[in-house]
Amino acid sequence: QVQLVESGGGLVQPGGSLRLSCAASGFTFSTFRMTWYRQAPGKERELVARISSLGNYVGYGDSVKGRCTVSRDNAKNTVYLQMNSLEPEDTAVYICAARSIDKQSGGDDYLGQGTQVTVSL
16 A cells, blocks of 8 residues: 655744655655645645655755755655745645656656645744
8 A cells, every 4th residue: 555644744933944754655665756745725736846766866946946955765765855944935735746767757656645834923
């Protein structure tokens, strides 16, 4: 049974930091590209960060570039998102997703349920 379980969200003040985790199970984690998305109420899902299956390539959405770092530990089947200098505009549900490296096109194979991040005084 495939599972992606996000954790680490919560309430943080502007300027603060959070480290999100996404624990994967039920598939061969090291052969999947991992992506963090976020979705705020009334807005479309937005790509936050992406990391290749071996962790040697990363990319970030323009809105978080310079403030976020994505990483993974294939031995622990976990992907992380370190977020710094958080702003109220970062408030959203953060969702991790997995796509097999065997796939040449198309969307993600698996999506998690998400973890809520709220940035507020």
